[in-house]
Amino acid sequence: MTRSLLAGACALAWILMPLAGAHAQTDRVLVPADDASGGAADLGASSNAALADDDSQAPVPFENGQLTITQQEEYGEKVLAFDGKQLASNYEVSFDKIVKVGGVNVALVDVGDGGNQCGPAKVIVWKPEGGMIQSTTVEQDECGAPPAAVSDSAIYFVPYLLPGASKPTLQWSPTGGLSTSGILTYMPEPGTGWKDVDPSKYDNIIDAFHNEAVYQLAEALLGKDMPDMATSLLVGGGTEKTASGAFYASGCVPHDCGGNDGFMAVDPANHKLYFARRGDKPEPDAWPAVNTWPAEVREAMDKALGSPN
Secondary structure, eight states, rough: OOOEEEEOOOOSSSSSOOOOOOOTTTBBBOOOSSSSSSSSSOOOOOHHHHHHHHHOOOEEEETEEEEEEEEESTTEEEEEEETEEEEEEEEEEEEEEEETTTTEEEEEEEOOOOOOOOOOOOEOOOOOSSSSSSEEEEEEEEEEEEEEEEEESSSSEEOOTTOOOOEEEEEEETEOOOOOOOOEEEEEETTGGGGGOOOGGOGGGGGGGGGGHHHHHHHHHHHGGGHHHHHHSSOOOOEOOOSOOOOEEEEOTOOOOSSSSSEEEETTTOOOOOOEEEEESSSSSEEOOOGGSSSHHHHOOOOOOOOOO
């Protein structure tokens, strides 16, 4: 997706790395995906292979101590600790990597609730020269933190944006702590029109907002409700087609499927969009009014959203 960086944000040249996905076994200690030779080197290929073969993990040497992730109860929370001092806890805790930032060794750990489409928060652990172990948690919203992009001097957290949204880009360094480096605003691809709409390329119907013509019409229909509408489509998959050629899909808000569900249809031939979102009301909210929808699109929406809980 194309986004603009506003308010003096720095241009980023780093490739964002995917979130770690290691899971703990009951009553085991989790091992980081990293080199344990002093805790400052990145994970080697052999360690990656071992981690893929064995989900259990062991203590990690870090700054003359040990980082551990333990779970005392089968369905209980996991606990991140340094030499027995608890730093964080949640149901999903997995070691990411150890990096060097501003000459300081920094451990990155993913901590979250788990669940559909929600990334974890990022716990940053470091030890200032001559000081005690420190940690801070980066969590931009209820669905975790953006992926971390690491440079020599700072770690940047670049958010994933939904249509109509703007969010701060955060940066962290051992000396400056956590701060805002700029604001990212969602933008569609300039110059794209209805002729460029191609649902075969969409992993989720939200991808249609990348098209400038679609985005502009959606903005006119939805106004300030556009980010919420897009959120209601997050947990979803590919699209289906009506007999006339319009395509559509439904989805739901992460952790609220059945309680906050969305529907979107795109008719490229007639330059039309249709949106609906169902909560706990008898009838879904619709843009435009549902009595103006073609019968086949209304039928697809009724089938997709069903009845409220």
